[in-house]
Amino acid sequence: MVTSDSGESPSWSIVAPLFVHFALLSLTAIGGGVVMVAPEMQRYVVDSHHWITAEQFSAAFALAQAAPGPNFLYITLIGWEVAGWAGAAAATLAALGPPAALSVAMVHASTSRAPGRLARAVGKGLVPISVGLVFSTGWILLRGSGSWDRRAAMLALVAAAITLRTKINPVWLILAGAVVGAAGFV
Amino acid sequence: MPPKIAPFALFLAFSELALSGFGGVLPFAYRTLVERRRWLTPEDFAKLLAFSQVMPGPTICNLSVMFGYRASGIAGSAAALGGMIALPVAIVLGLGVAWHEFGTLPPVRRALTGMSAVVAGLILATATKMSRAVPRRALPISLSVAAFVSVGLMRLPLLAVIAFVAPIGILLAWREEW
Numbered sequence: 001m002v003t004s005d006s007g008e009s010p011s012w013s014i015v016a017p018l019f020v021h022f023a024l025l026s027l028t029a030i031g032g033g034v035v036m037v038a039p040e041m042q043r044y045v046v047d048s049h050h051w052i053t054a055e056q057f058s059a060a061f062a063l064a065q066a067a068p069g070p071n072f073l074y075i076t077l078i079g080w081e082v083a084g085w086a087g088a089a090a091a092t093l094a095a096l097g098p099p100a101a102l103s104v105a106m107v108h109a110s111t112s113r114a115p116g117r118l119a120r121a122v123g124k125g126l127v128p129i130s131v132g133l134v135f136s137t138g139w140i141l142l143r144g145s146g147s148w149d150r151r152a153a154m155l156a157l158v159a160a161a162i163t164l165r166t167k168i169n170p171v172w173l174i175l176a177g178a179v180v181g182a183a184g185f186v
Numbered sequence: 187m188p189p190k191i192a193p194f195a196l197f198l199a200f201s202e203l204a205l206s207g208f209g210g211v212l213p214f215a216y217r218t219l220v221e222r223r224r225w226l227t228p229e230d231f232a233k234l235l236a237f238s239q240v241m242p243g244p245t246i247c248n249l250s251v252m253f254g255y256r257a258s259g260i261a262g263s264a265a266a267l268g269g270m271i272a273l274p275v276a277i278v279l280g281l282g283v284a285w286h287e288f289g290t291l292p293p294v295r296r297a298l299t300g301m302s303a304v305v306a307g308l309i310l311a312t313a314t315k316m317s318r319a320v321p322r323r324a325l326p327i328s329l330s331v332a333a334f335v336s337v338g339l340m341r342l343p344l345l346a347v348i349a350f351v352a353p354i355g356i357l358l359a360w361r362e363e364w
Contacts (some may be wrong), residue, residue: 001321004251012348016301023258024240024345025344025345026243026244027242027243028242028344028345028348029242029244030241032244033244033245034243034244034307035309035312036248037336039337039341039344040244040337040343040345041306042346043341047341050332055278057312058302058306059285059289059298060282060300061299061302061305062281062301062302062304062305063278063281063285063298064278064281064300065305065308066204066281066301066305067206067274067277067278067281068204068206068207068274068277069204069205069207069245069270069273069274069275069277069278070204070207070211070244070270070271070274071210071211072244073271073274073275074248074273074278074353076278076279077281077282080279081282084208088275088279092271092275092325093229095244096243096244096247096267097328098242098243099241099242099243099244099247099248099251100243100247100248100251100263100267102242102243103238103243103248103251103252103255103263104251104252104263106237106241106252106257107251107252107256112284114297117360118360119237119240120240120359121356121359121360122240122356122359123224123236123239123240123359124359125309125352125355125356125357125358125360126352126355126356127316127319127320127355128320128326128327128330128333128355129329129330129333129348129351129355130316130333131313131316131317131319131320131330131333132329132330132331132332132333132334132335132337132338133327133333133337133338133344133346134309134312134313134316135310135313135334135338136294136329136333136334136337136338136339137288137309137313137314137338138306138307138309138310138313139306139310139338140338141212141302141305141306141309141340142303142306142310144213144241149303152299152300152301154305155300155303155307156302156303156304156306156307156310157307157310158307159303159304159306159308159311160308160310160311161311163307163308163311163312164311164314164315169208170208170308171208172211172299173304173307173308174304174305174308176202176300176304177296177300177302177303177305178298178300179251179297179300180300181296181297181298181299181300181303182293182294182296182297182300183296184296184315185300185344186296186299186300186303
């Protein structure tokens with residue numbers, strides 16, 4: 001965790017740009033949920049700023065997926081890793097605030113009609129891009145620190161195959177991954 | 187149209203469905219709002235969901251905000267969104283704190299490596315499912331590939347990539363020229 005030199009308060013020179021960048025990303029997350037902006041988030045906090053490591057990023061992402069609730073909460077945990085409690089609050093508000101304001105404006109504009117042609121075009125037109133971005137998220141989580149781990153890749157492929165072929169709740173697969181990992185397979 | 191619902195009742199209902207939602211909240215939102223409490227008809231739910239999906243940000247939170255607003259104004263949207271995230275945020279941060287406490291122990295560290303691998307697989311499965319909605323034509327498929335190569339492999343900044351490829355996708359969908 002990165003804190004200021006005094007060690008008592010988070011550095012605003014980190015929290016402020018984190019908030020602005022995450023808010024922008026949240027506004028670009030159309031059609032794929034906030035999972036699709038994870039590669040950019042990783043590029044920003046790991047590669048560009050070196051605030052946390054790729055391993056910390058993957059761990060935070062995995063922990064958030066194991067918890068109940070909306071799956072965008074990995075953002076909260078990454079904010080916390082980067083800049084403590086202020087970072088967690090800033091990251092969560094950045095992810096939620098701008099879309100929530102837009103949603104309220106949207107309800108005002110049209111309450112019971114279906115989305116209009118432009119909204120549908122935006123929704124449909126961004127689907128191919130979202131798909132490419134969600135694949136990117138899976139890819140960067142698998143690559144982790146950049147070194148290939150063949151057994152981890154195998155475990156990921158098995159989990160993907162089971163998910164695609166059965167209706168099992170993913171939380172059981174995540175638990176199984178923890179057990180397999182603790183037993184020393186990966 | 188949802189009936190008038192008190193903010194506190196909204197908070198409780200959305201807390202309940204958020205906490206039931208291991209691995210995806212949406213099915214539980216449908217069960218709670220449509221089947222159990224009958225606050226929405228299936229058609230209303232589908233419309234609300236369609237709007238939530240074309241809006242930026244977390245779909246389930248957009249849905250909470252819109253539903254809450256229609257049920258009880260600004261207080262209602264705050265209550266629904268608060269219910270959706272308050273306890274899950276506390277749980278996720280609790281996991282984070284526990285991880286900092288025990289994460290250096292070798293078995294915990296290895297368990298998390300295993301979890302991360304599985305989560306990567308789950309995300310790849312989600313992407314595969316989503317890809318079924320991409321028309322099987324050269325242009326939309328090349329948009330997907332371009333997004334993956336530029337952001338996933340080349341690690342280019344997302345905002346620059348979006349600024350370049352999003353207008354192409356939106357224009358094609360608008361003119362239905364897939």
